[in-house]
Amino acid sequence: MSTPLGAEPARLQTESTRRRLTPAQAERIATMVDAAVEILAADGFDAMSVRDVAKRAGVAPATAYTYFSSKSHLVAEVFWRRLAAGVPHADPTLPAAARVAQVLRAVSLVVAGEGQLGGAVTVALLGNDPDSEHLRWKIGGFIHDRLAAAVGDDVDDPDAIVDALQMLYAGALVTAGMGHLTYEATSERLVAAATRLMGMRE
Template sequence: MSGNYESTRRRLTAKQAETVSRLTKCAVEVLREGGFAGLTVRLVAARAGVAPATAYTYFSSKEHLVAEVFWRRLAEMPREDATSDDRTARAVAVLRSVALLVSDEPELAAAVTTALLGRDPDVEHLRARVGLEIRERLIAALEPEPDQDLVEALELLYSGALVRAGMGYGSYTRIADRLEISARMILP
């Protein structure tokens, strides 16, 4: 996927895309320093050198901002190698890569869990995009015959695992390991 993402609220010019990119980068910096509780759109705007009103033009809430960070990271993540004959290994690779996407940034990981559970319409839109992206990756991994019930079972498995990790019931690396074990139990 290219580095120019369509916003959840509108299409962006090159200058607007650069502003959004600065805001998302600064959001991660602010999260590292103060966690989700210390994150505000105003604080991120100040760090990015833009007016708060400008930041709110792009992001309706801090949950929306964090969800956008996760969406961008997921969209940039390379697709798994589809040349392997082992579809179980391909599906497990998808699940592990999603589980480990923010594993080395604990403050961001915790914020993503909280943000993606939000009711903000912009977050709901991004949550749907994230779910569709992961679904498409799982379907591709399970080719040539992806069973929809199996895809849904794997979706339930990873979403539960990520919520569990976000709640602090283990590191994301440990959760990724448990996710792999569980997926191998489900996959034929």
């Protein structure tokens, strides 16, 4: 079952990949997330380190590593927070295809116009450390729930449609993250493909 609209951003204030957070810890992590985005914009993923992020955020490196095991984990956290804060449930008054398009546009444009952040997210989500993998599953579950709610149960074989839409989105994310298309162009192609899929299956 999908999480109610607005629940995710509130929950982000009190938990992380590793443990529940006090308000002070949540603020520290938010500061590190902002610092990571700034460093990515200026220097790119390859040049970024958890130590550099900690320094910019005014956090001791040892403390930073208690929250983030790697730079991939940190970037995955950035993406998760962008998704949770920026991708609401689709408008239930719209037809199913329009609801799906609304969700896919929101999801695919989360890092649009953010310089090197998109490519960093692609690399981070393909990482194999346990914390990045945990967030990858969490992100996948979030997107699945948003798409499942958008598809609804008034179409033929909704589970198969959601699976296909997730595959379309995953391919689109990698395409944009590798720099082959802008996120804006990728979003429109993704929506066009999803619309055709919905038309064939409704």
